[in-house]
Amino acid sequence: MTTAALREQVGELLGRPVTDEEDLLAAGLDSIRLMVLAERWESEGADVSFVTLLENPTVAAWARLVGN
Template sequence: MADQLTAATIRADVAELLHRRPDESFDTEDLFDSGLDSVRLMTLLERWRDAGAEVSFVELAERPTVQQWVKLLVGRDE
């Protein structure tokens, strides 16, 4: 788990790459259906690894929603 990551930072990072507002309700949307691609996913992965996350590309790709990523990276729903 990464101490520096929060649900808000995860949501903001995803919103930035998908050209969305972080306050929009998109936590349960399939991010691949919303325009996320493998290059953007790698960008997020590297950003979150730099913040201390220990997560793989496959773990994120298999759970393509903000809600699931928060559980995976932060360890709780927010």
């Protein structure tokens, strides 16, 4: 999955565009939506979990985790 695709998925959940380095928790991403992303990406084969996403909540960090 590309960084652009991750950014788009997160932006859709937040209802606005996001940047790669933006703290997504501070931007309003709540635990429910974070769980949705973790489950979606795990089902697509990424080695991520809710906790790993929570540890560094930026698109850039998540792109490294899902194998961009």
